[in-house]
Amino acid sequence: MPSRTTGLSNILVALAAVCAGAVSACSTMSVPTLKVRGIDSYDLRQDQRALVIAVHPMTTQQEVQETFNIDLLDKGILPILLLAENRSASTSFILDRARIGIGAGDSGLSPSQRQQIGTSEAGEALVMSGSVLLSFPLIFAGSKMSSDASVVAHGIADKEFYSRTLDPGQRTHGVMYLRLAGGSARQGPYVLKLSPIDVDSSETMTFTFSITVMP
Numbered sequence: 001m002p003s004r005t006t007g008l009s010n011i012l013v014a015l016a017a018v019c020a021g022a023v024s025a026c027s028t029m030s031v032p033t034l035k036v037r038g039i040d041s042y043d044l045r046q047d048q049r050a051l052v053i054a055v056h057p058m059t060t061q062q063e064v065q066e067t068f069n070i071d072l073l074d075k076g077i078l079p080i081l082l083l084a085e086n087r088s089a090s091t092s093f094i095l096d097r098a099r100i101g102i103g104a105g106d107s108g109l110s111p112s113q114r115q116q117i118g119t120s121e122a123g124e125a126l127v128m129s130g131s132v133l134l135s136f137p138l139i140f141a142g143s144k145m146s147s148d149a150s151v152v153a154h155g156i157a158d159k160e161f162y163s164r165t166l167d168p169g170q171r172t173h174g175v176m177y178l179r180l181a182g183g184s185a186r187q188g189p190y191v192l193k194l195s196p197i198d199v200d201s202s203e204t205m206t207f208t209f210s211i212t213v214m215p
Helices: 004-022 061-068 111-115 123-129 147-158
Strands: 045-048 051-057 077-086 093-095 100-104 164-166 171-179 190-194 207-211
Touching (some): 045 207, 061 147, 077 164, 164 171
Antiparallel strands (some): 045 051, 051 077, 093 164, 190 207
16 A cells, blocks of 8 residues: 555656646646635535535636636546634634545445534544645645646635634635645545644644535
8 A cells, every 4th residue: 555655756756747738838827716605505415513614616617617716526536615604702713624535335324314424533534634735835836837827726726725723703714725636536436534723722623524526
């Protein structure tokens, strides 16, 4: 079984080449704006202790192309929009990208059952993360790219979800880039797990979402 470091390095190298070459023939382009709706409008949404988290997998070629100027799905990368809103009057929550993981789902479960899949053990999400969660700023460091490829790279990095502490009344959003099993984003189902930390109690919470990506 390849190590996490080796697997991630191979993915980064491959994607750097893809983004550097995929747009070389394009005319001058601009960075697309990430379109975000109100958090309550997303179907994949959960609320725990007044922390609301929603996820939106970008599963269509049109949406991905319009958002990033490149079809990441075709390269085996699934972009997932993550939104979080702290509706607590006093409690803060830590959202750590290292505590986000994805694994194979159980197709034998109903949608409602999949929503409840989870664990109180914080370590499970960490183990699942491995090499599937990509950090795009690292991909392009030191790379020589055309102006259009640089625009694509900037747009991808600019939209990325970063770790942060969400204080009362605050909200945040960003995109996670997940390399799925077999190098293809058109597979599934998958179980996405997030493990925020309640700052007041130091307890780890578990948010679990089932994601199905059609071929």
